[in-house]
Amino acid sequence: xxxxxxxxxxxxxxxxxxxxxxxxxxxxxxxxxxxxxxxxxxxxxxxxxxxxxxxxxxxxxxxxxxxxxxxxxxxxxxxxxxxxxxxxxxxxxxxxxxxxxxxxxxxxxxxxxxxxxxxxxxxxxxxxxxxxxxxxxxxxxxxxxxxxxxxxxxxxxxxxxxxxxxxxxxxxxxxxxxxxxxxxxxxxxxxxxxxxxxxxxxxxxxxxxxxxxxxxxxxxxxxxxxxxxxxxxxxxxxxxxxxxxxxxxxxxxxxxxxxxxxxxxxxxxxxxxxxxxxxxxxxxxxxxxxxxxxxxxxxxxxxxxxxxxxxxxxxxxx
Numbered sequence: 001x002x003x004x005x006x007x008x009x010x011x012x013x014x015x016x017x018x019x020x021x022x023x024x025x026x027x028x029x030x031x032x033x034x035x036x037x038x039x040x041x042x043x044x045x046x047x048x049x050x051x052x053x054x055x056x057x058x059x060x061x062x063x064x065x066x067x068x069x070x071x072x073x074x075x076x077x078x079x080x081x082x083x084x085x086x087x088x089x090x091x092x093x094x095x096x097x098x099x100x101x102x103x104x105x106x107x108x109x110x111x112x113x114x115x116x117x118x119x120x121x122x123x124x125x126x127x128x129x130x131x132x133x134x135x136x137x138x139x140x141x142x143x144x145x146x147x148x149x150x151x152x153x154x155x156x157x158x159x160x161x162x163x164x165x166x167x168x169x170x171x172x173x174x175x176x177x178x179x180x181x182x183x184x185x186x187x188x189x190x191x192x193x194x195x196x197x198x199x200x201x202x203x204x205x206x207x208x209x210x211x212x213x214x215x216x217x218x219x220x221x222x223x224x225x226x227x228x229x230x231x232x233x234x235x236x237x238x239x240x241x242x243x244x245x246x247x248x249x250x251x252x253x254x255x256x257x258x259x260x261x262x263x264x265x266x267x268x269x270x271x272x273x274x275x276x277x278x279x280x281x282x283x284x285x286x287x288x289x290x291x292x293x294x295x296x297x298x299x300x301x302x303x304x305x306x307x308x309x310x311x312x313x314x315x316x317x318x
Contacts (some may be wrong), residue, residue, distance in 0.1 A: 002125025007111035015104035034305035051106035068101035073102035112155035174253025175263030225271035254298030266304035
């Protein structure tokens, strides 16, 4: 069996949206600590990513959005110097950036892109990217929902544009609908997106698009793990088997855990473990086990860390 890559960069922790914000640098610390304490870290091949380049970001985002992000970062750096302390700029009611956000977002996207290269080269069987900011709410032309660049969508577009893959699948199991990913990949029949998400919930609208490459399943608040398992086996798996992906991406959100008050779904670690096993089964049948998983949500530090451990254990066979 091939190795499982673990992509991490300390600079992803420098992005900060202010005291008390749930999408905090401590999320990565909690994951790191859990993997070390449990010994799972010993089974992983640790890699430090480089920032994605602009050509890679442009696969999913418009120039004006990239330029705005870069320009705001430069402006904030000047403000930090003038004020002698870290400044923030709010993009919406729950999303803000500091002078380190732009680099952190480039590193997060870069991790996903480099994982694609390594997995397709056979250096790794699969990979988990412990990065932030998350990405799946970032649309082609705007940041939102704690997200600035869409890490998974960039990596999926990269896989088809640069590696020539004809079929890649994105599996999104966050409590929130991956509206940004949907915005970017809708209508691209080389990319199949499947997901579940709490509905009605943030973001407003849910799965309104009806493109043939989208299979997004809304579920009501308080849905528990066994019901989600029925969605996976009854709806996701048949579509994935029909599609026969050459590479599978996972937008790995753990805020559907019952201890996470950012949502109202009732999953536990065993459910994330089971879902990952089912995804891995499809990957082994159709794409030599090739999976690139990227962290999305999960804001209760304890349940996040335990859930990531369960997810990574399956990827690494430990």
